[in-house]
Amino acid sequence: MVTGAAVALCIDVWNTHDIKLARKLYSSLKPNDVLRGDRGFCAYADMFTIKKLDFDAVFRKHQSRTTTMRKGKIVGDCDKLVT
Secondary structure (H helix, E strand, O other): OOOOOOOOOOOOOOOOOHHHHHHHHHHHOOOOOEEEEOHHHOOHHHHHHHHHOOOEEEEOOOOOOOOOOOOOEEEEOOEEEOO
16 A cells, blocks of 8 residues: 655754755665655755665756756647656
8 A cells, every 4th residue: 555654754953954854764765666855856966866776756957957848758738758
């Protein structure tokens, strides 16, 4: 059975950024798990680690990164897959 329940917890001082806490939890994720995060997670080091640990992630693109939508595959109405 699959749920959206929390399976791990990480506590630190008040002004610790979410990504620092999340990195401590990477070891509790298993292959085929999906990590969901905001634009703060969209860093090369995190993407590399996620791929190496064989789980997936969905992040919003950081606002400083440019994107062209000229390439890619249309996968549905108003949806496009760009790699």
